[in-house]
Amino acid sequence: MLRFGAAALVGALLTPAVSYAGDGHVGPWTGLADRERSVDQFLRQAIDDGAFGVVSSVRIAGRSPVLDCVHATHVVRLDPVSGEASASLDLQLRANGQELDGVGIVFDEGLRVTAASADGRDVSLEDVSYSPTRITTLRFATPLPTGETTVIHLAYEGTLACGAFAASAGVVCTKGESFGYFPQQAVLPSFVDPRRPNETALDTMTRDIEIHVPANVDVVATGEHVDDIVRDGERVSRWVIDQPLSRTVGTYVLTGRLGHVTVRDRQVPTTLFFPAPGSTVDSRMAAWSVPVLDFLEGLAGPLPYKQSLTLVRLPATVRDPGTASFGMTLLSESYTRVGELLHEETWAHENSHLYWGITIPESNSHDSRLMSEGLATLTQLDYTWARHFANEDRDAYLARRFVPMALDLRNAGMVVPPIQLGLNDGDPSSMDSTRFMLWAYFRTAATLDHLRVSVGEESFRNALDDYARECRWIGCDPRDFQRMLERAAHTKLDAFFDRWVTANTRPEVTIDFTRDESGASATFTKTDSQPMTLEVWLGLEDGRRETQRVDLQGTSTTVQLPTTGRVRSVSLNPRHDVLVEVHSAVRGDLDFDGESDGLDLLACTRLLGRKYAGEPGSGLWNIDETFDPRCDRNGNLRIEQADLDELASNFGSLKPQ
Structure with missing residues (x-):
């Protein structure tokens, strides 16, 4: 879950809680989702209310931001129990492409600027209390010309109010002796272009952070x-962000009585921190961190940190689901309720954001989450298979994991916008939590996996290697990944991206085939004329499976599929099923062998009484889903006698040979 500060519309890893089909269990997903998005929705409301002097929250996208933050030096003196704080900020910034009027600084409502200046420029201050934050705008007497740089100097102090966001249970901060939680917009401010607070293109900066407690x-x-230096009754702790990090990604200060566990076998010192005295989950999270980080580095290369990597178990009381930032991963202890397997998988997801969104940012995370949340969700599924289910057929495992996500996408009763939003597709912050989950996580991950099957695992991996290497610290978008995929797979992918990334379709494909001496002749009929490439599975009579990639053109394509044995069935890789509705030409033929027979009926009879009853948007958490949509003939998410009767009515139908 990536959590962004006020300068951008939040996307953060919206991780829900487990909801197993049919058992009625609902975990912490809804509340955590709302809390995680509170900053995003707060910014949108602040813009609409005119807190920045701008009364339109329609996002400005597609170009570099005018406010180019370069480097910030923070010095903060904090009493984490009383909340008394004083701080200084030196912020180097540049006017990019246009004149810059000033900069907006957002922090806790209890703080006030006491001094302000800018190198070579006169400035004025405007101060607005917009609970639970304070928005201070520093304006230049004359705009900063295009391309010029200045450094602003601020001093601010007060007592942190640590209020809550009205639209959710999310909080600005929490004070306390045992654990103090101070995310971005508490003592470390976020930065906004006051004329263009709804600008969403990537702007990166470095920081030096010095904390006195x-x-x-x-x-x-x-x-x-x-x-860390302790002197004269004071601890001075220094931290550095020495690579360009998006200014909208959250920064954290955590204080109190902190326990810690060293994560073993790491070249860079890696430590899990938690509120003392700790619990049994801490040793588990530290143990999980070894295979999780090894898996991620095997996927995307070494992490860029040389001095430290900080991992944090957040207490549930701070109401933060968790996130990732530069050299830091945090996860709420609320996820202990989902069971150890899914808790570990969520830990893999969060840590994967050290790459997808932090080291390798998206150029505009508000137009699309394909290359952040989509990749993180796909990574967590791949990790769980490799770590715990490697003895299971990988295609079958991934297809099974996507079944409940597909059901959520088809049956949530809403239209999910395209993965790549256009300016007329609305704003992510206006989506309710379920719709956001479907858009940012389920559809993106399903599309990436569908794409991976379409181009082939090797080509996808080679393109991902290029993406991880070429896009570090600079920001790329889905079309950049398309270019790398086309280079790796030696094929054009405009049709794929036009159909499944910038549009939102689910075409139907019908398979008809006849067996012959060399294999099978198959005809694929689809409901539109756009080309697509699919992986075809050829089941042989001796139990083996052979695969071929087939290019479909127009509305009907007939191909010869040679095999090394007699063909029993012709189907598609089931990992296509989320985004392609596939049927046999023979009604009731669920196993695609050209006949509606006892095997089809038996497959559904054993599932009689099953229903899909997951909370909307919780499909990712159905790790052992056994509901088979093919048996749900009337689409009511239940496998009933009526479904079996409908199958039985087709019994004996077969394809003439």
Whole structure:
């Protein structure tokens, strides 16, 4: 879950809780989803209310931001129990492409700017209390010309109010002796272009962070750890973000009595922190971190950190689901309720954001989440298969995991917008939590896996290697990934991206085939004329499976499919099923062997009484889903006697040979 600050519309990894089909169990998903998106929705409301002097929250996309933040130096003195704080900020910024009027600074409502200046420029301040934050706008007496740079200097102080966002249970911060939680917009401000607060293109910056707390208080912060010095009753903790990080990605300061466990076998010092005295889950999370981080580095290369990597178990009381930032991954202990397997998988998802969204950002995370949340969701599924289910057929495993996500996408009673949003497709912050989950996580991951099957695993992996290498710290978008895929697969993918990325379709494909001495002659009929490539499965009489990739043109394509044995069935890789509705030409033929027979009926009879009853948007958490949509003949998410009767009515239908 990536959590973004006020300068952008949040996308963060919206991780729901487990909801197993048919058992009525509902975990923490709804509440956590709402809390995670609170900052995003707060910004949208603030813009609509004119808090920035701009009364339109329609996003500005497709170009570089005018406010180019370069580097920030933060020095913060904090009493984490009382919330008393004083801080200084030196922010280097540049006017990019147009004149820049000033900069908006957003922090806790209890803080106020006491001094402000800018190198070589006169400035004025405007201050608005927009609960639970304060928005201070520093305006230049004359706009900063295009291409010019200045450094602004701020001092601010007060007592943190640590209020809550009205639209959710999310909080700005929490004070306390045992654990203090101070995310971005508490003592570390977020930065906004006051004329264009709804600008969403990527802007990256580096930071130095210095935190002063009482000597008996532990502290960790976002970034790599430089050092801790205790003197004169005070602890001074220094952290550095020395690579360009999106200014909208959250930064954290965590204080209190912190326990810690060292993660073994890591070249870079890696530590899991938690509120003392800790619990049994901490040793599990530390143990999981070894295979999780090894898997991720095998996928995307070494992590870029040289001095430290900080992992955090957040207490449920701070109401933050978790996120990733520079050199830091956080996850709420609320996820202990989903069971160890899914908890570990969620930990893999969050840590994967150290790559997908942090080291390798999207150029505009509000137009699309394909290359952040989509890749993170796909990564967690791949990790769980490799770690726990490698003895199971990988295609069957992934297809099974996508079944409940497909059911959610088809039956949530709403239209999910395209993965790549156009300016007329609305704003992610206006989506309710379920719709956002379907758009940002389920559809993106399903599309990536469908694409992976379409171009082939090797080509997809080679393109992902290129993406991880070429897009580090600079930001890329889905069309950049398309270019890399086309280079790896030696094929054009405009039709795929036009159909499934910038549009939202689910074409129907019907398979008809006849057996012959060399294999089978198959005809694929589809409901539109756009080309597509699909992986065809040829089941042989001796139990083996052979695969071929077939290019479908027009509305009907007939191909010869040679095999090394007698063909029993012709079907598609079931990982296509989320985005392609596939049928046999013989009604009731569920196993695609050209006959409606006892095998089809038996497959559904054993599922009689099953129903899909997952909470909308919770399909990712149905790790052992056994509901088979092919048996649900009337589409009511239940496998009933009426479905079996309908199948039985087709019994004996077969394809003439």
